[in-house]
Amino acid sequence: MKVLVAVKRVVDYNVKVRVKADNSGVDLANVKMSMNPFCEIAVEEAVRLKEKGVATEIVVVSIGPTTAQEQLRTALALGADRAILVESAEDLTSLAVAKLLKAVVDKEQPQLVILGKQAIDSDNNQTGQMLAALSGYGQGTFASKVEVSGDSVAVTREIDGGAQTVSLKLPAIVTTDLRLNEPRYASLPNIMKAKKKPLEVLTPDALGVSTASTNKTLKVEAPAARSAGVKVKSVAELVEKLKNEAKVI
Amino acid sequence: MTILVIAEHDNKVLAPATLNTVAAAAKIGGDIHVLVAGQGAGPVAEAAAKIAGVSKVLNADNAAYAHQLPENVAPLVAELGKNYSHILAAATSNGKNILPRVAAALDVDQISEIISVESADTFKRPIYAGNAIATVQSTAAIKVITVRATGFDPVATEGGSAAVEAVGAAHDASTSSFISEELAKSDRPELTAAKIVVSGGRGMQNGDNFKHLYALADKLGAAVGASRAAVDAGFVPNDMQVGQTGKIVAPQLYIAVGISGAIQHLAGMKDSKVIVAINKDEEAPIFQVADYGLVADLFEAVPELEKLV
Numbered sequence: 028m029k030v031l032v033a034v035k036r037v038v039d040y041n042v043k044v045r046v047k048a049d050n051s052g053v054d055l056a057n058v059k060m061s062m063n064p065f066c067e068i069a070v071e072e073a074v075r076l077k078e079k080g081v082a083t084e085i086v087v088v089s090i091g092p093t094t095a096q097e098q099l100r101t102a103l104a105l106g107a108d109r110a111i112l113v114e115s116a117e118d119l120t121s122l123a124v125a126k127l128l129k130a131v132v133d134k135e136q137p138q139l140v141i142l143g144k145q146a147i148d149s150d151n152n153q154t155g156q157m158l159a160a161l162s163g164y165g166q167g168t169f170a171s172k173v174e175v176s177g178d179s180v181a182v183t184r185e186i187d188g189g190a191q192t193v194s195l196k197l198p199a200i201v202t203t204d205l206r207l208n209e210p211r212y213a214s215l216p217n218i219m220k221a222k223k224k225p226l227e228v229l230t231p232d233a234l235g236v237s238t239a240s241t242n243k244t245l246k247v248e249a250p251a252a253r254s255a256g257v258k259v260k261s262v263a264e265l266v267e268k269l270k271n272e273a274k275v276i
Numbered sequence: 277m278t279i280l281v282i283a284e285h286d287n288k289v290l291a292p293a294t295l296n297t298v299a300a301a302a303k304i305g306g307d308i309h310v311l312v313a314g315q316g317a318g319p320v321a322e323a324a325a326k327i328a329g330v331s332k333v334l335n336a337d338n339a340a341y342a343h344q345l346p347e348n349v350a351p352l353v354a355e356l357g358k359n360y361s362h363i364l365a366a367a368t369s370n371g372k373n374i375l376p377r378v379a380a381a382l383d384v385d386q387i388s389e390i391i392s393v394e395s396a397d398t399f400k401r402p403i404y405a406g407n408a409i410a411t412v413q414s415t416a417a418i419k420v421i422t423v424r425a426t427g428f429d430p431v432a433t434e435g436g437s438a439a440v441e442a443v444g445a446a447h448d449a450s451t452s453s454f455i456s457e458e459l460a461k462s463d464r465p466e467l468t469a470a471k472i473v474v475s476g477g478r479g480m481q482n483g484d485n486f487k488h489l490y491a492l493a494d495k496l497g498a499a500v501g502a503s504r505a506a507v508d509a510g511f512v513p514n515d516m517q518v519g520q521t522g523k524i525v526a527p528q529l530y531i532a533v534g535i536s537g538a539i540q541h542l543a544g545m546k547d548s549k550v551i552v553a554i555n556k557d558e559e560a561p562i563f564q565v566a567d568y569g570l571v572a573d574l575f576e577a578v579p580e581l582e583k584l585v
Contacts, residue, residue, distance in 0.1 A: 043539065044404045053408050120385045121376065147520065150403055151388045156346065156376035165347050165451035168373050171514075181455065186369040187468075187523075189459040189515050193345065195452045205504070205521055206514060241416035242385040245398065248409050253546065256567040258558075262580040265552065265570050269585075273550045273567065275529040276472070276496060276585055 065143025074106035103221035104213035125157035155202035165195035277306030293366035295430035315342035350377035391427030426526035470499035479534020537562025
């Protein structure tokens with residue numbers, strides 16, 4: 028079966044971002060960018076499905092600026108067969124991304140679509156669910172285990188109190204949680220080979236999708252800073268301060 | 277303006293996060309209706325009717341809603357939601373699972389995890405693991421929003437006397453089915469609602485050593501959390517994880533033991549009122565947010581702390 032994986036180019040998870048002085052957003056100039064960590068897990072899961080003989084082709088798709096081709100090449104080096112970039116310079120909302128992905132799903136007809144559960148920049152946690160709604164497919168969000176058998180997929184999900192397993196009819200949408208797998212690194216020969224794999228570039232217009240949004244970001248501020256704390260010398264002093272100064276115990 | 281709040285429950289008990297969500301709805305202003313979608317969840321609907329400020333409870337009782345499968349619940353919420361100005365749910369695993377599906381069905385953008393209400397159409401929410409706060413305005417006719425519970429003080433469980441109305445609508449997409457559930461058992465307070473949280477990280481070295489934290493937590497009436505490192509190493513189950521990808525807590529007192537303080541962990545606890553860090557590495561980033569820091573070996577400090585409190 029064909030598996031479609033969506034990946035996003037985001038600021039690297041180790042970077043401590045700074046808010047711009049004019050409060051228009053965060054400063055992303057000259058900041059290291061990477062593939063969203065949850066998307067890496069999504070690519071890894073697809074590659075493992077292919078290694079097990081379940082998946083026959085992996086198509087990786089990204090929606091974003093021209094530079095997102097770097098993340099698509101990374102996914103190709105990890106084992107994806109071909110890539111699609113839907114090029115858009117604007118910052119799109121999750122709904123716009125879901126609509127674009129729906130157009131790609133209609134075109135490619137995958138049996139399984141794997142996304143990360145959230146992007147670490149916008150922290151929205153919406154796109155997979157929205158794509159599932161638009162396509163009418165079942166959704167297995169926050170997956171920690173995925174097992175395809177016949178025309179259905181069993182997904183074990185991380186929920187607030189523990190874990191839940193649901194069965195979804197294929198085609199279906201799965202979003203990955205951290206514990207689904209440990210992503211591999213791309214080897215140098217595979218990075219070289221990935222340069223020759225096909226990468227198709229589309230536009231929202233070509234897909235016939237409007238990316239208009241009902242949300243507007245008015246400003247972005249730095250969070251309130253915590254006032255500096257003190258170092259205590261002993262456990263006794265700590266207990267004394269918690270009891271008498273902070274009055275929390 | 278009428279606001280629809282989706283109740284969080286397990287068919288038996290109304291989850292406390294619903295009270296924080298109603299508090300957010302009260303800040304927006306207008307009539308507040310609560311939807312209880314489940315199977316045999318009558319007691320939940322009755323509890324919801326008593327919540328202060330709620331004027332109506334809609335009880336959708338159907339086998340299709342028993343396990344909150346989004347394929348079935350989302351069409352119900354989208355159908356009922358057409359008559360409302362706002363649809364709110366707590367940013368729990370259920371709320372996050374269902375609400376974006378509702379938003380897409382209504383063709384509107386969603387606003388996730390709001391921490392404050394500026395006006396009926398403008399909200400604040402953290403982005404980049406809490407390192408920036410965005411003020412977002414929605415021009416959608418129906419505003420679909422998830423609420424971060426720790427951003428709002430819960431409303432009273434008593435004082436309301438709303439009418440309970442049965443909703444007949446049954447949606448069964450038959451694209452998904454429930455197989456099983458495995459819930460972690462704990463006698464301690466729930467992590468997201470606890471007044472005191474004691475958390476352990478990689479410094480605990482193994483799962484057995486968490487007994488020191490459990491002993492301390494029991495003495496303080498606290499919940500026990502963990503960093504991703506402790507969960508990934510298999511010391512404790514993943515539902516104990518505090519952070520950007522785990523649970524968000526904001527207790528009165530947060531005690532971080534053997535946790536270095538990565539950005540992703542801080543995202544889940546830096547709104548705690550008082551933070552205490554116990555770590556033997558005095559350069560650990562956790563000390564930059566801690567109100568009280570103790571540079572010490574946790575295996576000596578924690579048992580001593582347990583004796584003294």
